[in-house]
Amino acid sequence: MARSPVAITPFWPGAAAAALVLLLTIGTLAAVAWRAKWDAGLSVADWAAIRFTIVQALVSAGLSVVLAIPVARALARRRFAGRQMLITLLGAPFLLPVIVAVLGLLAVFGRGGMVNNALTGLGFEPISIFGFHGVVLAHVFFNLPLAIRLILQGWLAIPAERFRLAATLNASVWRMLEWPMLRAVAPSTFLVIFLICLTSFAVALTLGGGPRATTVELAIYQALRFDFDLGRAALLACVQFALCVMAAAVVWRISLVDGMGAGLDRVVQRWDTDRPVLDYIFIAAATVFLLLPLSMVVLRGLPGLFDLPTSIWAAALRSVIVAIGSAMLCVAMALALALRGGALVSVIGVLPLAASGLVVGTGAFLIVFPFVRPSDVALIVTMLVNATLALPFALRAVAPAVAAVQSDFGRLAISLNLTGWSWVRIVVLPRVRRPLGFAAGLAAALSMGDLGVITLFAGQAQETLPLAMYRLMGAYRMADAAGAALVLLALSLALFWICDRGGRADA
Amino acid sequence: MKTPTYLPAVAGLALCATGALAETPVLQVMTYDSFVSEWGPGPSVEAAFEETCACDLQFVGTGDGAALLARLQLEGPRTDADIVLGLDTNLTAAARETGLFAPHGVEVDLSLPIAWTDPEFLPFDWGYFAFVGNEGDAAPTSLRALAESDVQVVIQDPRSSTPGLGLLMWVKAAYGDEADAVWADLADNIVTVTPGWSEAYGMFLDGEADAVLSYTTSPAYHLIAEDDASKVAWRFDEGHYMQVEVAGKLAATDQPELADQFLAFMVSDAFQSIIPTTNWMYPAVTPAEGLPEGFETLMTPEKSLLLSPEDAAAKRDAALDEWRAALSQ
Numbered sequence: 001m002a003r004s005p006v007a008i009t010p011f012w013p014g015a016a017a018a019a020l021v022l023l024l025t026i027g028t029l030a031a032v033a034w035r036a037k038w039d040a041g042l043s044v045a046d047w048a049a050i051r052f053t054i055v056q057a058l059v060s061a062g063l064s065v066v067l068a069i070p071v072a073r074a075l076a077r078r079r080f081a082g083r084q085m086l087i088t089l090l091g092a093p094f095l096l097p098v099i100v101a102v103l104g105l106l107a108v109f110g111r112g113g114m115v116n117n118a119l120t121g122l123g124f125e126p127i128s129i130f131g132f133h134g135v136v137l138a139h140v141f142f143n144l145p146l147a148i149r150l151i152l153q154g155w156l157a158i159p160a161e162r163f164r165l166a167a168t169l170n171a172s173v174w175r176m177l178e179w180p181m182l183r184a185v186a187p188s189t190f191l192v193i194f195l196i197c198l199t200s201f202a203v204a205l206t207l208g209g210g211p212r213a214t215t216v217e218l219a220i221y222q223a224l225r226f227d228f229d230l231g232r233a234a235l236l237a238c239v240q241f242a243l244c245v246m247a248a249a250v251v252w253r254i255s256l257v258d259g260m261g262a263g264l265d266r267v268v269q270r271w272d273t274d275r276p277v278l279d280y281i282f283i284a285a286a287t288v289f290l291l292l293p294l295s296m297v298v299l300r301g302l303p304g305l306f307d308l309p310t311s312i313w314a315a316a317l318r319s320v321i322v323a324i325g326s327a328m329l330c331v332a333m334a335l336a337l338a339l340r341g342g343a344l345v346s347v348i349g350v351l352p353l354a355a356s357g358l359v360v361g362t363g364a365f366l367i368v369f370p371f372v373r374p375s376d377v378a379l380i381v382t383m384l385v386n387a388t389l390a391l392p393f394a395l396r397a398v399a400p401a402v403a404a405v406q407s408d409f410g411r412l413a414i415s416l417n418l419t420g421w422s423w424v425r426i427v428v429l430p431r432v433r434r435p436l437g438f439a440a441g442l443a444a445a446l447s448m449g450d451l452g453v454i455t456l457f458a459g460q461a462q463e464t465l466p467l468a469m470y471r472l473m474g475a476y477r478m479a480d481a482a483g484a485a486l487v488l489l490a491l492s493l494a495l496f497w498i499c500d501r502g503g504r505a506d507a
Numbered sequence: 508m509k510t511p512t513y514l515p516a517v518a519g520l521a522l523c524a525t526g527a528l529a530e531t532p533v534l535q536v537m538t539y540d541s542f543v544s545e546w547g548p549g550p551s552v553e554a555a556f557e558e559t560c561a562c563d564l565q566f567v568g569t570g571d572g573a574a575l576l577a578r579l580q581l582e583g584p585r586t587d588a589d590i591v592l593g594l595d596t597n598l599t600a601a602a603r604e605t606g607l608f609a610p611h612g613v614e615v616d617l618s619l620p621i622a623w624t625d626p627e628f629l630p631f632d633w634g635y636f637a638f639v640g641n642e643g644d645a646a647p648t649s650l651r652a653l654a655e656s657d658v659q660v661v662i663q664d665p666r667s668s669t670p671g672l673g674l675l676m677w678v679k680a681a682y683g684d685e686a687d688a689v690w691a692d693l694a695d696n697i698v699t700v701t702p703g704w705s706e707a708y709g710m711f712l713d714g715e716a717d718a719v720l721s722y723t724t725s726p727a728y729h730l731i732a733e734d735d736a737s738k739v740a741w742r743f744d745e746g747h748y749m750q751v752e753v754a755g756k757l758a759a760t761d762q763p764e765l766a767d768q769f770l771a772f773m774v775s776d777a778f779q780s781i782i783p784t785t786n787w788m789y790p791a792v793t794p795a796e797g798l799p800e801g802f803e804t805l806m807t808p809e810k811s812l813l814l815s816p817e818d819a820a821a822k823r824d825a826a827l828d829e830w831r832a833a834l835s836q
Binding site for chain 1: 540541544545546547567568569570573574576577578580581582585587601659664666667672694697698699700701702704705706708709710712713714715716725728729732787828830831834835
């Protein structure tokens, strides 16, 4: 995210976006800390939770990235019918509400799941999904799609000219183009997933098999909900931020900056696409691993789908509107921040990942409550928070593209006195359409599945689809809830697909 | 709001909801999420009370019982709520400590299996915690027997869920100083610990466990709503820990008469007859027409266990440490 030598975009949009992010991350934390009585320290159990949190996040993120590389490479190298659809579908696990994905995983890997049925059928001992490996399995399931997409973006961003150059020189594409690209993309992908796993709570607890699998986020939940110990919650949230900063510092040290020059948007042609079988094996393996649990979600949901209560559709509409709002806001913020560039933007781009959803919600509640009824602003706050929480992903997709445009065309633009909005409209926007569309789709879908802030703010008339689904489960209506989950899955995917498609002229 | 108007809601227009009702006094009841949901008691209770009160009864739903108390503490004395409904006896000590509650002043004959004398919190329903399994499976007859068996159960985390906390108190009330040994024996029977009741119950229905920590009244849902008699609650010799759900009046209410009227209504037949088939718990005062058909099939424990709110609050932290240590082995 290099800043261009001369400011060619105005200062204020980036500053406004940065201010909002800081308000919702650090500001909400400060609001919680402000109300706290400070007598808290970290207990032995907290230290155990911190240890477990770091270890599972390291393993989950490492595994996700390592597995994603061959799949992304295969997808970048091959063209086949249904490839686009597959890429969209592969993104689905990342967009699901946790409980839906967990029940889908259990239908495959659980006690009565397909894998164990097959094992016992063949005379083997059944395996248990619960434990450290279950946590890692679930986190890889959630985050592998994101890793594939982020790394695939890196591959697709290599200009066609470089492949020509490599072919002309008869050089190894892997050593000349792909490895340097991975050095730039993989560490930051690792960081994003590490931070996501760092703030995991329900997955870790449910599949971890017991209090061994306590994460910092669960400790925050306990402090906020049961002990009403705001000081401890704030302290633990600070621990999460500290871990985030340390991880980010390490990653930025090892990331490489691309310095090979611009391309002219030709269609990529490659001359190094030997060994198709291996590529298709990777693609098939990832597809089975990711889509099998998803199809279980679909199968579970079908029976309940046709007699869903009407209130579900009202909640679904509300969710879609919130999702579209937060996607637009998120993309605008990402673009403003990416145009601004600089180190502060890099920091702001990861802060929301390290923020505890509960602390953000509680802090926002404390900030809002003296002025308005929380339920009156439930959907607005949900929109703002979701846009902010999706920002790191959006920025990760958009910022490199914008930086490339700036370094490739910035000098030219300045010499033409092409600045401000015209520069954004004529040069930047057309060249970053693809990442913008992807970012909008991701933000919309993430917002669809969100169940963070809304639980604290919503009244009866602000119920979103995930909340309605949880309320169905709470009322024993598991079949209806599974139907609602299917609606949620379909809507998230549709939103993602529409945005992503809209941004994609080629690929 | 039965017919929500989306655009104003989305625009965040705070004003649309109450304009026309400005003259009618509003009673705000803060409660847990599943109480206000379409399938919970909320809508029927609202209709029944508004018939008699010439007021607008508004529910504010938030998470579960624990989230409810946290919400109240967040709002503090400035809260708009007049009544808080849905705390249980594991939470009332902390609720009392906030100093926000006033005496309820209601005299009524409660149908609880225990004596009730709390001046600030009035029960509206109650139930027994129990492990719910499938009819026909081998059912352990005590916590000890469960611990010694191979039966696999799923429970909720006492740090994030009220039933989870209930089980913690159950073991504590039944075994006192030996509770940690019982937990150590139970460790290999516990498939996993979920953040809330819904996840655990969903996993049990999907066949991930032989039984789930829930209520003796859970089979009634399957029997009455789904015509399915395959779920049974296991009777344990140690007795069953109770959950008593209560409501309280906030001292700072701007509608003290309405609040009193609501608390009196809460223990009347009109409210109590709604409870069994919406909240799936026992009513605090059995209505004149008795319990709905199907409830007579439910398992009734021989012994009821319940720690006093002060006892429960005092023992919680140590019990949590025991639990965590035993299950982390």
